[in-house]
Amino acid sequence: MPHKPRTISGVEVTPLCDAVGPMGPTIRRPLTEMFPGGGLADGPWILHFHCYLLRDPAGRVTLVDTGIGGADSPASSWAPVPGTLPGELAAAGVDPAEIGTVILTHLHSDHASGAVVEGRPLFENARYVLQQAEADAAQGAMLDQILTPIKGQLQVVDGDAEVAPGVHVHLAAGHTPGHQIVRLGELAMTGDLVLHPAQVADPSIHYVYDDDPVKAAATRAEVLGGLRAERAVLATAHFDDPFLEL
Template sequence: MPHRSMTVSGVEVTPLCDAVGSMGASIRRPPAEMFVGSGLRDEPWVLHFHCYLLRDGAGRLTLVDTGIGAADSPASSWAPVPGTLAGELAAAGVAPAEIGTVILTHLHSDHASGAVADGRPAFENARYVLQQAELDAARDLMLDEVVSKIKPQLHVVEGDAEVARGVHVHFAPGHTPGHQIARVGELAVTGDLVLHPVQLDDPAIRYVYDDDQEAAARTRAEVLAELRAERAIIATAHFSEPFLRL
């Protein structure tokens, strides 16, 4: 079942738990190696894979990220597939065809594989919002198995933009070249801006799978400082609890 929702600026925000589990052996490392300088102990890092459903006052629906996808998705080499996003949406009373906008924070397989089902866009009536820089950097499985399938429905933006009523995206590069976060009032859906709670205490702690670790740390520090100044709420992708007020 979905986590408890909250309403922010007239928009109901519902966390959807697509999966829970550790990284597969193909990319797993001890946490102390994945988060450089963190001092974390070498215990398994259990990830929660959250997507977020946004419902505005008129009933319009936006989905932020689409999870790990099916058993044969691009995430299958390392993530606990299949994801349960479809079931989570059903439990929230939503059919895929009702989604009008899908925001992909970035094209890593645990955030975008569920954009496609059975070789077709999983959300047939949605615009898929992606940063131009992320599209330009798309390669290999994600390009062939996801981007090419949703291309007719892509809504490409450059930088900050309002993509649905009251829902904005903000360019936040570093984790990937076109990583973006989503904002609704005082709430920020952060994608992989922050991977682990230790990075809230010290944004300079680097994550080994950031595409550009220096840029990611700089973006993380800048965005978190802005959000803290607002006392904003973050909605995270991989923490056990989806919402956290800064």
């Protein structure tokens, strides 16, 4: 079942839990290797895979990220497929056809694979919002199986933009070339800006699967510093609790 929603700036925000589980054996590594210098104890890292559903008073519906997808998704080699996003949406009382905007924070398989089912866009009436730098860097399965099927509905932005009333995207590169976060009032939906709570306390802690760990750490420090000054609320992708108040 979806988590309890919050109302932010008049918009109902519902965290959807697409899956819970560890990374599969193909890329599983000790936490000390995945977050070098983080001082974390070795042990299994159980990830929660969150997407976010936004419903405003005018009836507009926006989805942030689409999860890991089906059993045949590009995430199947390492993530706990299939994801349960369709069921989470149904439990929240939303049909995929009602969603007008889908924001993809980036094209890693656990954030974007649920956008396509059986070769067709799941959200048939939606614009899919992606940063230009992310689209330009797409390759392999994410290009062929995800980006190509949605290209007719793709809205590419370059940097900061308002993509729905009151909903803004902000380029936060480093984890991937076009990684973006999503802002709604005091809420920041952070994608993979932070992957482990240790990085909130110390943004300099690298993550081994960042495309550019140095840039990712600098971006994380800058963005979290600004959000902390605002006393913002984070809506995270992989923490146990989806909401974190700074």
